[in-house]
Amino acid sequence: MEIESDRQRLLTRRALVVGGVQLALFGTLAARLWHLQVEEGARYAGLAEDNRVNLELTVPPRGRILDRRGRPLAVNAPTYRVRVIRERTPNLRRTLEDLARLIPISPHRLEEVERQAYARMPFVPVVVRDDLTWEEVARIAVQTPELPGIVLDSGLVRRYPHGPLLAHILGYVGPVSERELAAGSDALLQLPEFRIGKSGIEKAYDPVLRGRAGRSRVEVNAFGRRIRELHREEGQPGEDIELSLDLELQAWCFDRLASEKAAAAVVLDVRTGAVLAAVSVPAFDPQPFTNGIDPTTWKTLLENPLHPLVDKCIRGEYPPGSTFKMITALAALEANVVGPNYEVYCPGFVALGNTRFYCWKEGGHGTLSLVEAIAQSCDVYFYDLARRVGVDAIAAMAARFGLGARLGIDLPGEKPGNVPTREWKKRRFGSPWQKGETLVTGIGQGYVLATPLQLAVMTARLANGGRAVSPWLVRRARAEAMDPTGVAWPSIGVSEASLRSVLQGMWEVVNGRRGTARGARLDLPGVELAGKTGTSQVRRITRAERLTGAHKRTDIPWEERDHALFVCFAPFASPRYAVAVVVEHGGSGARAAAPIAKDIMTRTLEIDPSGRPLVERSGQVAG
């Protein structure tokens, strides 16, 4: 019995110990729960809320781009597209391959989609293909149960209804690049269907056009499925932008240049600086860029020797040739080294040391006044002026007319051109300026480079009585531009008398008995055109060629032919429009560029875009 009770006591003791351990364990659990639920409850409640609530962004409609009369140039069009949500498919690759059997998708695109899907959060839908046809939509919709993670929906895509016509001006939008994603803070950039401006107006005014994202807080379950919307904040659509361009004129200019291999034309309002048309050929279709252009097309465009992607109006830098002679003349007149009646005898060349500098006309022009020298584009006359006034005075005058520096047009990528000075040459080449180089500069050759836009601005500043108009495309950009009389622009400080002589020369070019561009006379009654031809060498003419006349032949390779230029304005009595035309390797300015400029000016005067009031915000088209 003693042993029995020992055993009973032992079992009782052990049972009590085990009971105590259980009590302790449950106590520990209670303490743990108290810690998690009461002490840290608020933090976990926040985490639960984060779990439950997703912030969804909606892409606002991008602002449209309109011409000066409110005609749409870039719009948003509805489109059907198919998207994939990575976290909703057990095998992304297989799902995409299944989809590719239903609708055509390039293997390159599939790879791109896969890459994007893994670069973003798993619940963010990635667009697989845009622009589905109705038939494709139906084919996918029927197969939806077998395509996990595949979602059909409709959205807006950017459309450029005029294709290549405005490609350089408008630019295009495209998918956000990794770099843009890293650089921007706007949450919109995260959305795969968002398109960002890549070039042109689309890029320059992207913040205005973009708008603000709509935000909605939605309750989602663990699989990212929306349960309900908790709160919605409407986004703000991007603002429309009205351009100074006249669509009709732009289209007409584009057609007029279409026959040229590579050319550019700019039409400016000389009083306001409004760019009424700016055409660069060849052009390209911006539409394929909106979904990310495929590499082969991109490569073809990039390697095309005619550079279709480059806007020659603002990025093409050409020696201005004889179109620069007004600048040389004004430099000499304003420096008082010569008077307006100064005469020079042209024997066909000027000798400087051992070198001869030739006039374009063999045998020379004889004795010429300033007006005659401009009219006949005598090189020797301007060699003489240049030598007398010096290169730095020429450069200073060129700068006043907008050459040699960016004009600040509201497009990305504008080139500055070049106007050489002594100091510039020292800096650039480390060698001193040569006298001969002053002569060459005087006729717009050598180191002088200008864009077609700069030439148009130079012409506008000549025509408007020496006011420093700057070119612009977007109305809101400049206050001065809103004054139709042009007096809001500051004067560039060139005397009226000097200007009058030069303009008289330009009148003679077209309307004079011996002008170089007599064919450019306008056929409109009572309206006169004034202008200046330019034929700029792209390579040095050897003495042997000059002696044999080989440089005048037309069968030399295209790339070696001269650039043809023409700048002009009209009406002469009360200037309103300036036109600059550059035909790359077009040969003679009088033969290749002047007829185009004449036609463009004629059409401009007929349409008279500046004569019509601009469209007001109410959207009413006047006239």
Next chain:
Amino acid sequence: MAAFEPVLLRPQELSLSEKLSLLNWPFVLLVVPAFGIIGYLVLYSAAGGAHEPWAWRHALRFALGYAVMLGVAFVDIRFWHRWAHVFYGLVIVLLLAVDIVGSINKGAQRWLAFGPFQLQPSELAKLALVLMLARFYHGLRLEDVGRPIHLIVPLALIGLPAALTVAQPDLGTGVLIVALGGGLMFLAGVRIWKFVLAGGLLAAAVPLVWTRLHDYQRERVLTFLDPERDPLGAGYHIIQSKIALGAGGLAGRGFLHGTQAQLDFLPEKQTDFAFTLLAEETGFVGAATVLTLCLMVAFVALRISLRATSDFGRLVAMGVGLNFSIHAVVNIAMVTGLVPVVGVPLPLISYGGTAMLTTLFGFGLMLSADIHRALRVPRHPGEL
């Protein structure tokens, strides 16, 4: 003195009315139904506020199990003593059958199908082990408990079902069987230093075991040690469970309003994480209520054990209570991130038929030990 020994005066058979008067009514009418109701509500909520697919079936099983519990309670404790080894043997056969079916199907298998019913022998194994060890120690003298041969036999009795369960593979349940067996040996009076020694040996064996674990088992242990190492993978369960618990706060987010559970952030909310759902929707108050109920089970088991005259009855009552506590503690410790995620259900609340039936069967045994507490259980079968 011996003439007054009350033992000799004890009746050896009880009438039904005697049994009814000896039944622990508060436990049967309050504690156990409370679990059933809580389980039903949790599963109703887990289905998003629907009887399908879990709640009504849970209720059905509970009703069945409740009847089994009462039936078992009224069966003489000596019956369970006499047939304990047969029951144990049957369970071992079932466990073997699971392993064989599993190896034929070339995959993990934990249950056997009997028509529409699925049986998890590993659940039954725990009860069988309690009965078997209780019977074994009941037949030993105190001085024999410490003998090497009497150490090896219970270890083998524990090791056999544990090994068969681990082979399924189901490491979690295997560990629980070992823990339960160890607890019973401790209750039976095996010396403490032997447990210390066994613990030391186990610690030494850890590296060896580690190399033999399945990848998913290692993953569970690693994830337990650092849930953040794979927040969207294995650690996801623990993180989401803790968020749900914490979001519940003191008073809970309201019945059917736990977003973690209702929006499916909470995994396995009808089984292993049922407690989390409860704690999210009813807060610390609800969680503490369940803990209190569990503690009441342990207390009832302890009280029955202390009142029982036979070693068999004492060990069975403590063993059943311990088994219940181990499940509850491990399950709640798991969902609160204190131990690795092992597939241990919360008794009577998690959805699952075998666990429900074995738990209530166990309660029946415990109650039987209580009703028949005054009966003398023979030391050896055949002896009266």
